[in-house]
Amino acid sequence: MSQSISIAYVVALTMFGLLFGSFANVVIWRFPRGESIVSPSSRCPHCETPVRWYDNVPVLSWIVLRARCRSCRGPIAARYPLVEALSGLLWLSAALAFGLSVQAVLAALFFWMLLVLTFIDLDTMRLPNPLVAAIAVGGLLGAVVSQVLGISLVPLVGVTASGIFAQPAFTAVIGCVLGAGLSGGVAALYAGVRGKSGFGMGDVKLLGAMGLFLGPYVLLALMIGSLVGAVAGIIAAARSGAGLQSKIPFGPFLALGGVVTVLFGPALMRGYLSLVGIG
Ligand SMILES: [Zn+2]
Structure with missing residues (x-):
């Protein structure tokens, strides 16, 4: 790892990784089903309520909502935050390995x-x-x-x-x-x-x-x-x-x-x- 990599850069790429992790969940679910990966916005699989942006914060929202939908209290699988965390980790490792x-x-x-x-x-x-x-x-x-x-x-x-x-x-x-x-x-x-x-x-x-x-x-x-x-x-x-x-x-x-x-x-x-x- 180069000395010149700033903390801000590493944090920024990790944040991108977490956001891309959310998008990964969308692609993983919709692509095999032949659905559009850009619209509509994410919905609860149980009650179809659109997920608000503040309930769609990678990893954190799942923890804050204690693995349940805000509207219907239906369970949200641990796999969603897992994919988000993995994505963040992978982007972090790329930032550390290859620098800016x-x-x-x-x-x-x-x-x-x-x-x-x-x-x-x-x-x-x-x-x-x-x-x-x-x-x-x-x-x-x-x-x-x-x-x-x-x-x-x-x-x-x-x-x-x-x-x-x-x-x-x-x-x-x-x-x-x-x-x-x-x-x-x-x-x-x-x-x-x-x-x-x-x-x-x-x-x-x-x-x-x-x-x-x-x-x-x-x-x-x-x-x-x-x-x-x-x-x-x-x-x-x-x-x-x-x-x-x-x-x-x-x-x-x-x-x-x-x-x-x-x-x-x-x-x-x-x-x-x-x-x-x-x-
Ligand atoms: Zn729901």
């Missing part, structure tokens, strides 16, 4: 998209194409602008190495091909091992899109996601008693891998390389 930069904002938006996809995948077992495509477009645009202007906008693209890997557009495309290609292989492997695939085309597409953001580091995201996902899968199978046939969505684990990779990827890589004696 375009990279910080792009990283925060990338995290936010992964957060939205995580909860939609948990709800529906799907990763909607338009949202995955938005990640791809963001990553590709960032890489191309970085390439043209000779700067680094996308958190990990163009900073990986010297030579051809220092070319943002090239790095992004390599990441996309690696992410989609290798995860396609993993999908086939899962299908072989578990009979039924827990790793679908949505996951392959997501990794391709993440690759545009992460470059070759997408492999680290896939590795982290697979490891955590495998452990969670075994725990879920043991608890449900349904064996390895119990189906859990993989998107949340890939999202986790993506966040960890953006924040710690280069450091993890350096540690790993020195551990095996290459670095």
Whole structure:
């Protein structure tokens, strides 16, 4: 973290994160239902009363209202403040990791998209194409602008190495091909091992899109996601008693891998390389 980052900047980005967290709840609920994500304004799911602005303050309102609607006293799930808090935390971590930069904002938006996809995948077992495509477009645009202007906008693209890997557009495309290609292989492997695939085309597409953001580091995201996902899968199978046939969505684990990779990827890589004696 750079010394020059002001507290005000970090607080401001965290506040944006909390507000975007409120918006994430709207997208997570409405997008899979084909509803507009801009109108109407948020309503209580029980009594349809529009939520006033002062009852829509991220995290705080839920605590003040003690998890109930002001009008009908119907319960409001803990998941809403949880998503808001997670979003705030993710934006905070982007501010701390990348300082006052375009990279910080792009990283925060990338995290936010992964957060939205995580909860939609948990709800529906799907990763909607338009949202995955938005990640791809963001990553590709960032890489191309970085390439043209000779700067680094996308958190990990163009900073990986010297030579051809220092070319943002090239790095992004390599990441996309690696992410989609290798995860396609993993999908086939899962299908072989578990009979039924827990790793679908949505996951392959997501990794391709993440690759545009992460470059070759997408492999680290896939590795982290697979490891955590495998452990969670075994725990879920043991608890449900349904064996390895119990189906859990993989998107949340890939999202986790993506966040960890953006924040710690280069450091993890350096540690790993020195551990095996290459670095
Ligand atoms: Zn209500």
